[in-house]
Amino acid sequence: MKELVEVLAQALVDHPEEVEVTETETENEILLELKVASDDMGKVIGKQGRIAKAIRTVVKAAAYNTDKKITVEIGQ
Secondary structure (H helix, E strand, O other): OHHHHHHHHHHHOOOHHHOEEEEEEOOOEEEEEEEOOHHHHHHHHOHHHHHHHHHHHHHHHHOOOOOOEEEEEEEO
16 A cells, blocks of 8 residues: 555656655554645645545555545645
8 A cells, every 4th residue: 555655746846855754553554644745735745635535545455355444644
C-alpha cells in the first residue's frame, strides 16, 4: 500500500522527491501518513478534498481483500 500512495502522490506534485510515506501497522489497522512539500499540499488535497478522497478510495479498493482497516493521513 505504501508504494501505491507514493506513486499516486509523486504523479500529482511538483516536487516528487519530497514525497514521504510512512506505514504503521497494528493488529487490525494500517496507517499510511503522506507528507509532501508545503507548496504541494493543495495539489494533493484538491478542491474541497476531492483528490485526497480519491486517493483514500483507491487505497481502500486495493486493500479490499485484507482484513485490516486502511487509513491515509495527509500532512506536511
